Amino acid sequence: MDAGSSSPPPPLRIVIFPWLAFGHLLPYLELAQRLASRGHHVSFVSTPGNVARFPPLRAAVDLVALPLPHVDGLPDGAESTNTVPHDKMGLLFAAFDGLAAPFAEFLAAACADDRRRPDWVILDCFHHWAAAAGGEHKVPLAMLLPTAAAMAETPAAGVVPRYELERKAQFHIDHGGGMSISQRFAFVFERCAIAAMRSCDEWEPEFFPHVAARLRKHLVVPLGLLPPPPSPSVAAGDDAMMMRWLDVQPPGSVLYVALGSEVPLPVAQVHELAHGLELAGTRFLWALRKPSDVVVSDAGDILPPGFHERTHTQWGFITMGWAPQISILGHAAVGAFLTHCGQSSIIEGLLFGRPLIMLPMFGDQGPNARLMEGKKVGLQVTRDEDDGSFDRHGVASAIRAVMLEEETRGVFVGNAMKMQRIAADKELHERCVDEFVQQLRSHTANGTE
Structure with a gap:
């Protein structure tokens, strides 16, 4: 048979298993769909509560729901970080580690059948027991790093504020299971043949080319940004009311405020943010999370006295429920995004060319904010060096x-539009996924584990 008539390679069989946080689950799910759309067989492992919250799938992904074991003290139905109070995160880790045996059984059954045997298991950072199971069955492992390459950099002295350094110390504390977050990461990372990062040279030319050396890993593959697909139209309920409110606002006049779901602000900082919005005098749409230190039923209970009455619907809109972030950011009325700087939020904001006002909270958010501030797409809010508070x-x-200030806004908008061209470059991100698949095939063909 001549080379021109050779058959295409068979599809890969891939298991993907993210950490129980939607900032991890959704990018991994986007990767799963992109792989499945290329004809590969993808099994996506999570828990029933998380699977039930996934958006409709665009491709044939096999969703594997492993029930999360009960742990005393963990709230009923709490299966992800955004449904668990921050002080109970150790209980979520304990429940998560209880998935070790069910996952080992799932993988053993798949490996016992040559027609189902996975070619790869793609893991998150914390699954040391899943990495051990993959090693036992000689299934090669890849790690998906849903962060920017800036996370791997060691900034110069004085660049990282004291409060951020103290929060990073939490990574070295055992939150359950006998291992710290940094130990979990190291265990998995050392056993992975490939690390894939949600970034690329175009997004981080100052950092990505050096990330393999920084991480001491032979191969770190750019996955691109895995930007989310357009959101479906919002048809009913509070979300429709929110979008109708945006429809009557002048173009570029509304600040969208959303600080993520994992680290709610204490009520005193909610008040400072509210007063700051009022002092600035700009229209805003605020997706407000329940503060970490009070029990409340609606926004009026936690905002400064009279704030809700003075601002709501006239020049502000406040919601305490889930907000359709992609639809909001894509609306012509939105002129900027006040964000906690999670990787997904930054990508989503810049996908529409929205300049950023940055209030990073923990994890990779500080490095993300410094990366974006360096690109002059926005500003960080001034913080107290010791405790991270703001006024x-x-x-x-x-x-x-x-x-509002024309000279500085022009700079930030211009640079945000430059980043938009990268975030919205479909060809670039599809090419990154294709190259990732080629690396998986290359390692499989070479028998690399």
Whole structure:
């Protein structure tokens, strides 16, 4: 048979298993769908509660729901980080580690059948027992790093604020299962043949080319940004009311405020943020999370006295429920995004060219904010060096510079539009996924484990 008539390689069989946080689950699910759309067989492992919350799938992905074991003290139905209070995260780790035996059984059954045997298991950072199961069955492992390459950099002295350094110390504390987060990461990372990062040279030319050396890994593959697909139209309920409110606002006049779901602000900081919005005098749409230190039923219970009445619907809209972030950011009325700087939120904001006002909270958010501030797509809110707190004047100053002051806004908008061209480059991101598949095939063909 001549080379021109050779058959295409068979599809890969891939198991993907993310950590129980939607900032991990959704990018992994986007990767799963992109792999499945190329004809590969993908099994995506999570828990029933998380699977039930996934958006409709665009491709044939096999969703494997492993029931999360009961742990005393963990709230009923709490299966992801955004449904678990921050002080109970150790209980979520304990429940998560209880998935070790069910996952080992799932993988053993798949490996016992040559027609189902996985070619790869793609893991998150914390699954040391899943990495051990893959090694036992001689299934090669890959790690998906849903962070930017900036996370691997060692900044110069004085660049990282004291409060961020103290929060990073939490990575070295055992939160359950006898291993710290850093130990879990190291265990998995050392056993993976490939590390794939949700970034690329175009997004981080200053960092990505050096990330393999920084991580001491032979192969770190750029996955691209895995930008989310367009959101379906919002048809009913509070979300429809929110979008109708946006429809009557002038173009570029609204600041969208959303600080993620995992680390709610204490009520005193909610008040400072509210006062800062009022001082700045710009329209806003605020997806407000329940504060970490109070029990409340609606936004009026936690905002400064009179704030809700003075601002709601006239020049502000506040929701305490889930907000359709992609639809909001894509709306012509939105002129900037006040964000906690999770990787997904940054990508989603810049996908629409929205300049950023940045309030990073933990994890990779500080490095993300410094990366974006260096690209002059926005400003960080001034914080207290010791405890990370902020005040209304710092909030108002950052908002005015990004939203209202023509000279600085022009710079931030121009640079955000440059980043939009990268975030919205479908060909670039599809090429990154294709190259990732080629690396998987290359390792499989060479018998690399």
